[in-house]
Amino acid sequence: MSEITKHASPSGRPSRRMEPGKAALTRSAILDAGSQFLESRPFRELTVGGLMAATKYSRATFYLYFNDLHGLLETLLDEVKGGIVEGAQAWLSNEGDAVSGLQNSLRSLVDVGYEHGTILKAVSDAAPSDARLEHVWETFLSSFDEVVSARISRDQAEGFTPEFDPLLVARALNRMDAGFLIRAFGSHPKAEKESVFSAISHIWLATLNPFDTQTLDGFKSNGSAENS
């Protein structure tokens, strides 16, 4: 979806054998080296030369598998995408009550952020310097806007959620998630998961379900960072 695998079938017909495939291995090796690099250093310090020095291949080889460093990030992002959408599903469809469904979704969002924070930060860092990656990233973020907005509309119709422009509020909340999670988990040392969840969760609930008992409970007593 992201990068054109140039070597899949150089001539028209499909290559006879498609086993582990040496090419696939090389590609993986490059992706791994990239992932690992970004675990400890920012995207701006990543160069094709430096990256390939960490593999047993030459610099030119990189261009056989990716158009450029942004292309590599695009691939890395694809690998993360799955997890996020999946975890949020519960709330987005109407399963369970709104509040705890939302909490579950946010919980899993925080989990993914914690897990893949450095990749997300790298993509968000790299996006502004490349039109194509910027578009991919923006589309990725926007996709949440639409689906969250839809859920808000439903809750508004039911009277669970106050009236306001669902799309804009969804967009604001999603930008908050992105910015806050990347800030919290984008580089080491990572923030504490539970406090991050607690803060985000408060804001979403206060905004979307201010009348709900659970939300109000959270307001009266202490719903923030547990005595860690």
Added chain:
Amino acid sequence: MSEITKHASPSGRPSRRMEPGKAALTRSAILDAGSQFLESRPFRELTVGGLMAATKYSRATFYLYFNDLHGLLETLLDEVKGGIVEGAQAWLSNEGDAVSGLQNSLRSLVDVGYEHGTILKAVSDAAPSDARLEHVWETFLSSFDEVVSARISRDQAEGFTPEFDPLLVARALNRMDAGFLIRAFGSHPKAEKESVFSAISHIWLATLNPFDTQTLDGFKSNGSAENS
């Protein structure tokens, strides 16, 4: 504060005459050209050569006044800083009631965002590619975290605001503002001011002043985008 003005006094003593100053003019001309460029095109397309072609000076001249393109952005950001801090002052000190004070602050924040959106986007775009600018930008954002957090703590002590970790919630809300405003006003066509204010305002109020009458009013009737 941001860039070293190398030519101010090349020898130790201050230069005798400091009138319009030809150097200052040149510097301004470059800043203007930069501003104007960013009004219509993203930072990634800005090069020193291209920038200086829009002035009557040579490429090398650029380096007499700025270290690099990031340095130029740092200067541009400085010019915007003032306006933001100023507008928020009302709420941050305790003048008037919390809710309308907050609304005023947010209103003026949205104004500044609308006014200087393209610069803010450029800085936020450029920051990840330069350690120094990244630090400046991060410090800029964090400065709001602290001061907002302080105000929240006060309101919590008074019982106006629910209990939660003030710093983390402040950070999340501020990241939301930054991301959302840049998204809304960072490039043309700009979003509608009033709707943006309305959305942001809703979230802040719901989070910080859920018990307040004005907030609750906003919840019952329609507080979002006025029939423009």
Added chain:
DNA sequence: CAGTTGTTCTAACAGAATGTCAGAAATCAC
């Protein structure tokens, strides 16, 4: 106005990274 001084600017250079391409090397099929 000719000399002196300091300021402002530029042409030319050296370096770092990118992306391409012709062909070398490895691998496979028979």
Added chain:
DNA sequence: GTGATTTCTGACATTCTGTTAGAACAACTG
């Protein structure tokens, strides 16, 4: 082994960056 295919590399052209030595200019001084 030999030929075909896949995988890889050295070498090149390009683009942008940041520096430096000195040219052009302006202003004041005697």
